[in-house]
Amino acid sequence: MARYIGSKCKQCRREGKKLFLKGERCYSAACAVEKRPYAPGQHGQAKSKLSEYGLQLREKQKAKRIYGVLEGPFRTYFKKADRQAGITGENLLVQLELRLDNVAYRLGLGRSRTEARQVVRHNLVLVNGKRVNIPSYQVRVGDVIEIKEDAKSFERFKLITEVTASRIVPEWLEGDIENLRGTVKAIPARDQIDTDIEETLIVELYSK
Template identity: 50%
Template sequence: MARYTGPVCRLCRREGEKLFLKGSRCLTPKCSVERRGYPPGQHGRENQFRRGRASDYLLQLREKQKARRVYGVMERQFNRYFERASRQKGLTGYNLLATLERRLDNVVYRMGLADSRPQARQLVQHGHIMLNNRKTNIPSALVAPGDVVSVRPQSNRLTYFKDLRQNLDDRRVPRWLTLETTNLSGRVLHVPAREDIDISLNEQLIVEYYSR
């Protein structure tokens, strides 16, 4: 299974904003965007002052790359998501974001069972999460309305999940999901609407990128 294994803080600095790839660390002064708010690389600091007006292609490319990095999706898989979204009824950009939001690792993150999407992906890969009472280790599995996502009973005894219960009440779960803190399980109520997706993405630029 292909995945990015390099330093994730470089990805945030390249996009010029926080992508929250390290969870709570991104909210502290240790965040690399706070400490070094310029692109990575040998000439990142000096090039930030030399750039002129960004071309339309560059804006479209950067938006596509940002979406990929936020959800932890590789290029080929992202292309498949876009092709699938373009075949569905409605707005292609919204269809794409709704599909990405319905990934199992993203749902685990949205429910508050992980501090970041990479951590949620790891929880799924290590077999701690069940989908409809069946163990799954596929982070890209797409949930549907009515599906139940829960922590395996064997994993509930782990220190991580014991400590998690004490802090879950402070987390806000999107309205398209529910969460029961007692047994660490939740249900998918409906497909997320555009206003439920609180990521600073302009999906129209992604559509324009693939429409060239």
């Protein structure tokens, strides 16, 4: 499957704001967005006002980049969210938050969503005691997510926890970073999702 493997700083510059794609490293004062506050490329510094469609498209692209989801799966998430009861935009964000790679990131099992996805892909994560290596796996209330026992002593996780131990775990999760595990306590409410996304713009885009 195709996946962007270029500079994450370029993605942030394209959206004009920090997307925290590198986790805690994005808090560095040397952030590329602050040094070069314009889009990458030959015409990046050209000033142009975005149309309504342009704003909607940029918001969708920003959401895809933050959660690391390609266009096909993202559209599938939207279609499912649209069929569900409730507010479509909020349903979409909830689905993205309940991805296993995102939950692992929120629990501090990865310094970034990209690293958390890699941890899942490398067969290091258990859900309710069973190995799951699919980053898009949708967790449910009551699920216990943890690093498998023989991997907890890896140097990799010592380095990860040194960075993520102080990370605030969302209210809908219960984290135990010392034991590299956590539990899904509830479905996240919109005010518990701190991602900087205006989901109404995405709904307007796909509703055209």
